[in-house]
Amino acid sequence: MRAACSSLIWYFNFSVAASIGSRFHRFLRVLHQQLVGLRVLLVALPKSLERPPKGFSRCPVPEIDEYFELVAKYGKPLFKWDIIRPAFLWKLEQTISEMFHVEREMMGPEENAEPNINGDEMRLQREFILQKAAEFDGAPFTFQRLCELLLTPLRHYKRTDKYLRALEKTINVVTTITENGERITGVELFPVEENNSPTHGIEQPFFVQ
Template sequence: MMQSRTQNDVVVSDTDADSSNHRDFVTPIPHHDQNQINNNDADVDVNASSQREQQQQQQEEVTHILQLIASTGNFWHDWDKLKSMLSFQLKQVFSEYAEAKMTSEEQYASLGESYSELVNKLDEALSCFIEGPPFTLQRVCEILLDAKGIYPNLSKLALALEKNLLVTSTLTISPDPYPQTVVQEQADQENASEEQKQEADNAAQNGVEPVVADKDEVMIEADVDDDMKVDTEAFEDINKSSETDSEPNANSA
């Protein structure tokens, strides 16, 4: 039996009251939990940005070293580390060709093999050099630095690299000093970076928002005094990432 009660001249039925009491409500997120979610999102953005900057710096470092080899014909770095850089550059260059985004069927029609098979074949040919780089290293670097300009066709690029990696003679690390221009550039950049940091600290202490330099204007080069160390594992991680990104989707056709 429905009962009603009067509150301030408004009739409210018990069924309406019960219905309102059982109405579904979305529990609001506590303020501190919402802040935590926002902070987590910000951390993800910062990490992604940091990773992109790191990859860009490594790309610049690889390019700089290959340019030095292409211009001098000599190399000064540990061969295993240099090999990782060459492998990274090779995969990066190949990923820029249209064949990298084709289906498997299209790749076989264009290349006679799949894109991944072609890349792995050349990478393995590079890996076969244990004691040192092939004596064609200078030409390999020249090709990898301007691949699309020299060989617009991927199959011709692959053929040229394969030809230069079929040799058996190898080079030895250069006994000559590392080019002083590179050392001086590194020192100048480190000094400029330190000065900018000091200016930013001084501005912050004075309550003035520091002016952030354009990241394109400040390039981070390889360490040349401490045995010119290069983080091989970082390059290998990027190589794996490049392979995953460029893996064709055979079912997309």
């Protein structure tokens, strides 16, 4: 009887695992199709998407944000960089642009009346970040952290200048990884500043200056 119960439990666990694995692979296939299709869709997307007050927009193709959520949770790119790249560059530019507006909405009237003395510096930071992102020939090894920053910009940063500095440090790397998360290029020379969040492990080793 005990042996029979053990066999049933094993079969049940195996069936559940197989079912979950099958659903996950189906989801990845759909995700791959959406990422490929996004190359065409991005041309038609408006520069300004509808977003909630003091919040950020989501891609009209829901699987795109779901993809970044998946990477933020598990840490692996899952697909080759040429498939991911258009969606990543779009999401990066969209989030940076919206961060400026969200910060303004969160400010009081007195703060909004003050001139922004860091405007030129932030524009240069934005240009550097977007250019660096466009130059990658593979997913940066900090890709998990970048996805976190794109999904929840306000979790740790309420100001655009601080958010841009975090993006700049995280994207200013040379090491890239495969779709399975294995490092393939680059040697990072300078240590990243300490961050106590348990989800930041992927970018902890070393950054370039």
